Amino acid sequence: MGRHSCCYKQKLRKGLWSPEEDEKLLRYITQYGHGCWSSVPKLAGLQRCGKSCRLRWINYLRPDLKRGTFSQEEEDLIIELHAVLGNRWSQIAAQLPGRTDNEIKNLWNSCLKKKLRQKGIDPVTHKPLSEVEHGGDDMNTTPKSQERAAFSGSSNGLSQTQQATNSENNVFEHCSSSNANTSSKISNLMSSGLDKDCFQNGLLCSTSSSHPSDDLVGHFPLQPLSDYASSSRLAAAISNHSPWFGQSGKSFGMNTEFGCSTIPAIIPHSTISFHHDPVGYRPPMTVPNDNYCFKSLPVDDSRYWEVNAPSNSGAGNAELLSSSSYFENSVFSWGLENCNAMGKEAEMNNSPGGHVGEMKLPDYFHNPLLIGAASQHQVPQSLYNEIKSDPHFDPNYSSSAAWLQNQQDQGLLPSSDISSGAKNIQRLTALLGHI
């Protein structure tokens, strides 16, 4: 279904979005959330199909987008992840908060592929070009339909041929004997608490019956790792990643719309625990309110992120915390019910005093992430002007923590909120600062 049926019913606009359209969509979603995308254009007064609105929001308008060029670390991580996940851009994007799958895909096609080739690495197999040429079994020639079938039937997103190549060639050529260091890293990864089933159902699932399924290290495409940055980040990404693969091979519980997709779909006892270095994870950039305080608890060499569910919500369960509902019901409050009041209040006045978890529209505009977008003309001019004209606006803010702190300094936030919100964010920022 390329174009939805709604697109045929009436003449809908195509092509680039105008600033007016952006503003309409932004204002609507800010106030009401998107809900059913197919109804968004009508309710927002747009001559677009819902699919187009969704894409525009995800790739362009949503406030937690990180703009600007990719850092070297981001590029390295993308390459690492691509070696494992193949062209599963949405899942790669899930490990790079603030980046969209579209953005990463474009980067890959326009830049990273070329860089790898220049290094003598085949961007498809992540093996040395000479090896690929000799092999003759060129991955580039894998029929699309075959790859799609492989995707749906396999768990790691690579074609079956690709899986076999990675597991049988990379593993036993590069891992078991020559790359003991990397091997030990993966072994450590395994021995330090990861559920083996996650691997068997997830990324490291073997497709070859000739290899014992518990030889998990053996099914990891290790060869490229030496070229890239620390493999611990990849391990972290995988450890965060693999539990959310279902049997169909598709991930679930990953909400890339908010760039927070590493939050597990099922979180027993309302606790999010990220084993190992959570370097691939950043908490939602939305400020947690009092009920959702992110805590970092050092346990051995691992770090754990914990979310305290609100005791009075009656929803401190897995259902609430499942992906989108998690945000729609709680943390991502600006996107839904609170936004309604938020927008109205913003229209009436800019009075301070809103809670951290209930940002008013002007406060929302102080969000450095949105401002980042605005500064690059990613936000409609009228909104940008609104931001710039605000006396509290400071384009130099570089973190949500700084932003929060300043909100308190300005008297725009009560100290109770800053203590639970900003401090946790500051802790997160410090812990994740090395990214």
Place this chain on the structure above:
DNA sequence: AATTGGCACAACCGCCTAAAG
């Protein structure tokens, strides 16, 4: 100054899957 090619980015297209009727 005009043309051309490369590049980055935004958006569309088509496929797959799941849910609902």
Place this chain on the structure above:
DNA sequence: TCTTTAGGCGGTTGTGCCAAT
């Protein structure tokens, strides 16, 4: 069980910018 509808994803194309010629 079949059909319809919608969401999501990856591939591809269109467009504008910029540097080189």
